[in-house]
Amino acid sequence: MNFEYSEKEEKFRTEVRDWLKDTLPKYLSEKVKKHQRLTKEDYELFMNNLSKKGWIAWHWPEEYGGTGWNAIEKHIFEEEIVKASAPRIVPFGVNMLGPVLIEFGSEEQKAYYLPRILNNEDWWAQGYSEPGAGSDLASLKTTAIDKGDHYLVNGQKTWTTLGHHADKIFCLVKTDINVKPQLGISFLLIDMDSPGVEVKPIITLDGEHEVNEVWFTDVKVPKKNLVGKENEGWTYAKYLLTFERTGIAGVPNSKSALNHLKMVSRKSMKNGKPLIDDPMFSSEIAELEIDLLAMEIFNLRTVSAAAEGKAPGMESSLLKIKGTLVRQKTTELLRKALGPQALPYLPEQFDEGWNEMPIGPEYAGPIAKQYFNMRKISIYGGSNEIQKNIVAKASFGL
Amino acid sequence: MDFSLSEERKMLQETIARFFENNYNDIKKRTEYLNMNDGFSKKFWKESSNLGVISGLISPSFGGLGGSGEDISIIFELIGKSLCIEPFLSSGLLSSTILSSIKNPKTELINKIIDGDLLVSFAHMEMNNRYEDHFVESKAFFENENWKLNGCKSFVINGDSADKVIISARIEGEINDKNGIGLFLVDNNQINNRSYNTIDGYRAAELNFNNLNAELLCKDDLALECIIKANSAGALALSAEAVGIMQVCFDLTLDYLKTRKQFGKSIGAFQSIQHRMVDMMLEIEQVRSAVMLASSTFETNSSTRDKNISAAKNLVGRVGKLIAEESIQLHGGIAMTWEYSVAHYAKRLIMIDHLMGDADYHRDRFKLISST
Numbered sequence: 001m002n003f004e005y006s007e008k009e010e011k012f013r014t015e016v017r018d019w020l021k022d023t024l025p026k027y028l029s030e031k032v033k034k035h036q037r038l039t040k041e042d043y044e045l046f047m048n049n050l051s052k053k054g055w056i057a058w059h060w061p062e063e064y065g066g067t068g069w070n071a072i073e074k075h076i077f078e079e080e081i082v083k084a085s086a087p088r089i090v091p092f093g094v095n096m097l098g099p100v101l102i103e104f105g106s107e108e109q110k111a112y113y114l115p116r117i118l119n120n121e122d123w124w125a126q127g128y129s130e131p132g133a134g135s136d137l138a139s140l141k142t143t144a145i146d147k148g149d150h151y152l153v154n155g156q157k158t159w160t161t162l163g164h165h166a167d168k169i170f171c172l173v174k175t176d177i178n179v180k181p182q183l184g185i186s187f188l189l190i191d192m193d194s195p196g197v198e199v200k201p202i203i204t205l206d207g208e209h210e211v212n213e214v215w216f217t218d219v220k221v222p223k224k225n226l227v228g229k230e231n232e233g234w235t236y237a238k239y240l241l242t243f244e245r246t247g248i249a250g251v252p253n254s255k256s257a258l259n260h261l262k263m264v265s266r267k268s269m270k271n272g273k274p275l276i277d278d279p280m281f282s283s284e285i286a287e288l289e290i291d292l293l294a295m296e297i298f299n300l301r302t303v304s305a306a307a308e309g310k311a312p313g314m315e316s317s318l319l320k321i322k323g324t325l326v327r328q329k330t331t332e333l334l335r336k337a338l339g340p341q342a343l344p345y346l347p348e349q350f351d352e353g354w355n356e357m358p359i360g361p362e363y364a365g366p367i368a369k370q371y372f373n374m375r376k377i378s379i380y381g382g383s384n385e386i387q388k389n390i391v392a393k394a395s396f397g398l
Numbered sequence: 399m400d401f402s403l404s405e406e407r408k409m410l411q412e413t414i415a416r417f418f419e420n421n422y423n424d425i426k427k428r429t430e431y432l433n434m435n436d437g438f439s440k441k442f443w444k445e446s447s448n449l450g451v452i453s454g455l456i457s458p459s460f461g462g463l464g465g466s467g468e469d470i471s472i473i474f475e476l477i478g479k480s481l482c483i484e485p486f487l488s489s490g491l492l493s494s495t496i497l498s499s500i501k502n503p504k505t506e507l508i509n510k511i512i513d514g515d516l517l518v519s520f521a522h523m524e525m526n527n528r529y530e531d532h533f534v535e536s537k538a539f540f541e542n543e544n545w546k547l548n549g550c551k552s553f554v555i556n557g558d559s560a561d562k563v564i565i566s567a568r569i570e571g572e573i574n575d576k577n578g579i580g581l582f583l584v585d586n587n588q589i590n591n592r593s594y595n596t597i598d599g600y601r602a603a604e605l606n607f608n609n610l611n612a613e614l615l616c617k618d619d620l621a622l623e624c625i626i627k628a629n630s631a632g633a634l635a636l637s638a639e640a641v642g643i644m645q646v647c648f649d650l651t652l653d654y655l656k657t658r659k660q661f662g663k664s665i666g667a668f669q670s671i672q673h674r675m676v677d678m679m680l681e682i683e684q685v686r687s688a689v690m691l692a693s694s695t696f697e698t699n700s701s702t703r704d705k706n707i708s709a710a711k712n713l714v715g716r717v718g719k720l721i722a723e724e725s726i727q728l729h730g731g732i733a734m735t736w737e738y739s740v741a742h743y744a745k746r747l748i749m750i751d752h753l754m755g756d757a758d759y760h761r762d763r764f765k766l767i768s769s770t
Contacts, residue, residue, distance in 0.1 A: 134730050136660035159731050204734050205741035206597075269526045272533070272574050280758060332719070335748075339528040340553045342752050345597035359594060359604060360525055360552070368597045372745060375726045376734050383730060385670070 003297070005072070013076045020084040023049045029085035035366035036350045037208075038087055040123070040165045046087045047120045057094055057118055064102055064110075065118045071303035075251075082252035090162065093117040093124035097170050100187070100240050104228040113189075127157040127171030127190070127214060128237070135386045137172070138181040138234065142216060144173035144188055151175075151188065151226075153196075153219040159380065163212035164199050166192050172237055175230050187233035189225040190216075204376075206369045207347055241382060249299050249323030250377075254292050257330035261285060264337045264363055275337055284333060291326050295319070314394045317387035324378040331371040342368040401690065403468070410454060410464075411472050415479075417449055422480035425739040428599065431483060436559035437593075437601025438484045447514030452490045460498045461509045467696025470631065471638035471689060478642025481739075481746060483599055485517055488555040491635055493518035495628045496564055496581060500616045504583075507562075519560035519586075521551035521605055522625060529755040531625050532576045538567035538612065547582060547610040557603030558593030560586050565605075566625060569617055581621045582612035598749040599742065626700070630707045633754040634696060637689045637710040640718050643747045644682045647725040650740045651675070654729050671728065678724055681717040688713045705767040708760040714750065715757025722747045 005013070028042055050056040058074055060066030069077065081089070089095070098117050101110055116122050133140040142155025153173060163169065169190050176184030190197070196219035201209045228236055265276040265285065276282050302315040335342050344359040345368065358365050378384045392398070403411065421442055422428060431439040446452060454469050456462025464470075470491065477486055494511050497504040497518070510516035527533035536549025547567050557563065563586050571578030588610055591603040616624060652675060655666030665671055692710040695702050722744035726733040733740045751757060 129731070132659075134660065135665075139660065203736040205736055205745065207736060268528075270528055271530065335752075336756065336758070338752075339756065340523055340752050341525070343553050343596040343598075343600075343602065343749060344594050346594055359592075368749070371748070372597075372741075375723065376731075378727060379730050379734065383727075388670075 005076075009072055009076060012073055013080060016077055016080040017084070019053065020080060020086060023053075024084055024086050028087065031352060032085040032087055034350075034362070035370065036352055036354070039352075043087050043090050043165075044120060044123075047089060050089070051119055056089070056120070057098060059095055060098055060102060064098075064114055071300070075300060075303060079252040079255070082256050090123070092126045092161075092166075092170075093120075093122060096126060096240050097124055100170075100227065100236050103239060104187075104236050106224075106227075108224065109189075109227065122167045123162075123165050125160050125163040125166035125169040125192070125214070127160065127169045129159045130156060131158050135383055137237070138185065140172055140174060140181075140185070142171065142173045143177065144175050144186060144221065146175070147220075149223055151221045151223065153188070153190065153216045153221055155216050157214040157216075158202070158211075160199075160212045160214045161210060163192075163214050164201065164209070166199075168192060169214060170227075172233055175233075179231075182234040184231055185233040185237065186230050187227040187236045188221055189227065190219065190221050194219050194221070196220075204373070206373050208350075208373070249295065249319040250327050251292070251296050251299050251323065254323070254327045254330055255296070257327065257334070258285075258289060258292060260363070261288075261330055261334050261337065264334055264367075267361060267363075268337045268339065268341075270339075281333075281337070288326065288329050288333060291322075291329070295322050295326055298322070314391045317382075317390045320381065321378075321384045321387050324384060327377060328371075328374050331367070331374045334367045335371040338364050338367055345369065403472070407468060407472060410450075410469075411476070413449065414451055414454075414473060414476050417446070417451075418476055418480040418482065421445070422482060425481075425737075425742055428481055428483065428742065432595065432599050432601070437556070437595065438559075442482075443484045444514045446484065446486075447512065452486070452514060453512045455486070455490045456494050456508060456512060457498065460494070460503060460505050461512055462494075467634060467693030470635050470696070471641075471693040474635040474638035475642040478639035478644075478746075479646055481599075481643070481646075481742060483601075485519075485556045485560075487632060487635055488519045489517045489560070492520040492628045492632050493564055495631045496520065496615065496624045499624045499627055500581075500620065504615075516562070517556060517560045518562045518564060519554050519557045520564045520628060521554040521557060522566045522629075523553045524550065525552045529759040530574075531629055532579065532622060533574055534566050534568045534579050535573050536565065536567040536607075538569045538580050538582060538614075545580075545582060545612045545614050547584065547607050547612045549607060551605040553596075554591075554603050554605055555596075555600055557586075557605055558591055558601055562586055563589065563605065564615065565607075565612065566621070567612075576622055577618055579621045579625070580617040581615040581624055583615055584610055584612045596749065598746040623700075626704070629754050630700075630704050631696075633707050633711040633760070634689075634692055636750045636754055637685070637692065637707070637714045640714040640747060640750050641682070641686050641689050643743050643750075644685065644718065644721045647721050647740060647743050647747065648675075648678055648682060650743070651678075651725045651728050654732075658730075665728075674724060674728065678721055681720060685710070685713045685717050701767050701770075705764060708755075708764040708767065711755055712757045712760040712764060715760070718747045718751055 055067055057065050058067045058069055062068040094117050101113055130140045144151035144153045169192055171188050171190055172185050173188050174184050175186040196217040198215040200213040202211045203209055266274050268275040270278050299319055302319060341360040341364040348354055349365045450463055453462040454464035454473050457465030489511055494508050497508050524535055538545055538547050547565060563584050565582050565584055567580055567582055569578050569580045590606040593603040596602050656664050658665050688710040692706040695706045725740050726744055729740060732738050
């Protein structure tokens with residue numbers, strides 16, 4: 001065992017860092033730092049840069065345009081983009097659909113969609129959850145009826161992240177309603193500009209618009225848009241979810257939030273002294289740091305095993321649970337550190353170009369909002385309760 | 399010992415409950431009120447006054463009809479249940495507490511507050527004084543027979559629409575001296591204010607003043623005593639409000655667990671979910687008990703009063719987090735939406751821990767009072 005980064009890995013880190021320094025515009029990293037609202041163009045700018053560099057598809061095999069990085073290099077890359085305050089890589093095309101197409105797509109689909117994903121030509125959305133199918137995803141109700149050369153799709157998807165920007169959506173649909181739910185699901189690719197597709201915003205508790213409802217009314221979808229075999233979509237859906245869950249540990253984000261927490265605790269005052277000098281509060285920070293330190297190694301162990309060809313199994317569920325709890329704890333301590341400074345809420349502060357005086361320190365503005373927003377991470381991507389079910393079922397033999 | 403309410407108080411409780419339910423029947427109503435000019439509904443405020451809600455917070459010695467710890471708790475628990483944003487705390491409780499605790503009580507002003515015709519805010523907090531009673535940086539000085547104030551006050555609830563403001567300012571000494579503080583009454587129209595909404599839907603303001611003409615209400619020991627009394631009354635009221643909120647969160651969650659079906663049954667049928675609901679129920683009863691104790695000792699000597707209030711507010715901070723987070727988690731995605739009320743209850747419940755001392759502050763204060 002050796003927990004030091006090798007010289008080669010450190011060199012790689014420097015390469016990523018220098019590249020980010022050269023290509024990431026200052027205005028964009030500032031927006032990310034200030035938690036300002038990102039436009040579609042903001043996301044695309046960063047992703048286009050990655051595409052040009054050949055770094056966009058770092059989860060893909062090299063022959064399809066992937067980077068060929070090992071688990072450690074991927075980890076370093078993720079850490080550096082968070083450290084540089086780059087926008088997040090919109091995962092739906094490149095990190096979710098891409099691996100599914102590579103594994104299960106037809107040659108024609110691969111030839112058409114994969115290069116488009118590599119060049120960010122399509123903005124993909126994920127059509128999984130429905131109002132009646134959340135934790136129990138297999139109970140979904142959206143139907144796709146076989147009409148010869150096309151399917152006729154009717155139903156509703158929900159919690160569609162950034163769906164208002166999307167050109168295309170991959171959906172789980174019911175193609176057979178007379179069998180056990182998991183056996184009648186298919187994986188379908190749908191153009192968002194097809195007649196009968198409607199996107200409606202969902203405003204979240206922090207007043208923001210990030211997620212949507214997507215409605216389908218008699219939407220015609222060509223047969224060639226079916227991925228893999230009809231009624232075998234559940235297998236592909238689960239395959240995709242394992243990719244969704246590895247990223248969800250969010251180690252780099254928690255690390256950066258922890259540093260932010262230390263900075264805020266040095267500036268916040270309690271009894272005329274910096275809050276970080278308060279033994280009770282600094283102990284809470286220390287315990288959080290210990291959790292994170294252990295989780296980083298746990299995460300590296302898991303990604304290394306995955307790199308050796310072992311599909312991430314229940315470890316990704318465990319990491320999802322712990323990862324979300326640690327991330328939420330950082331937002332909680334940040335909120336606590338502010339004291340009454342957490343109260344003011346200026347929605348206009350999150351608009352690009354806002355240049356009024358903030359209320360109190362500039363860092364205070366987004367903190368309470370972030371705390372409430374981060375409640376979502378233990379709900380989405382398979383709630384933590386569902387992850388526990390998965391682990392218990394897979395590993396205890398009870 | 400008798401843990402039940404008197405007939406009179408039960409009637410008060412029922413009347414106010416009905417009135418609140420009729421006027422705050424859903425979260426859209428609240429959003430409508432908070433988008434009004436003053437950040438609340440003046441009509442509702444006046445009607446509350448007519449019904450005796452404000453006078454219920456004030457002692458008969460000053461023209462009110464209540465003012466005991468029990469009265470305050472009953473009313474604020476109902477405020478929590480409906481998530482009212484009117485100035486019950488700022489004007490109805492904090493300011494009237496100070497105006498009635500000084501050497502020559504301002505009964506006339508208190509009567510106007512009771513009638514809903516006068517709004518007085520209490521401006522004590524400053525940007526960096528966190529929750530401390532005696533950290534005051536704003537300055538007061540006496541010049542040409544007049545008191546003048548210089549400084550800034552932060553997070554002043556209803557500080558934009560108040561007619562008058564009570565400001566704490568330092569007459570002498572260092573920022574953290576317990577002595578040398580004065581409480582002053584000023585007209586709000588002389589103050590530069592910047593108003594904003596808080597994340598839990600209240601209207602607040604930053605106040606900036608320079609050579610502001612002020613009337614001295616009290617100073618030194620009495621001023622500090624008044625600040626502590628107001629902050630303690632506020633902490634008790636917020637604790638009671640939290641009990642009301644927690645109960646609503648619990649009820650909404652239980653209701654959802656019964657109706658939401660996944661895996662072919664209601665999600666409440668899963669034992670692991672039931673156990674979490676039991677934990678919530680248990681902790682809410684703990685908070686309710688601590689708040690009952692704190693309200694029953696509200697009129698006793700200040701150390702018993704403050705020790706019990708700190709116990710209640712500390713529990714509110716800890717349990718409030720549990721209830722807010724579990725209510726959202728057990729609901730799932732629906733609780734993340736603006737449209738569904740539980741999110742608004744959860745936000746208020748969490749932010750109550752950022753007013754009048756958080757769980758850590760009250761834990762430390764409890765330790766301090768217990769050891770002396």
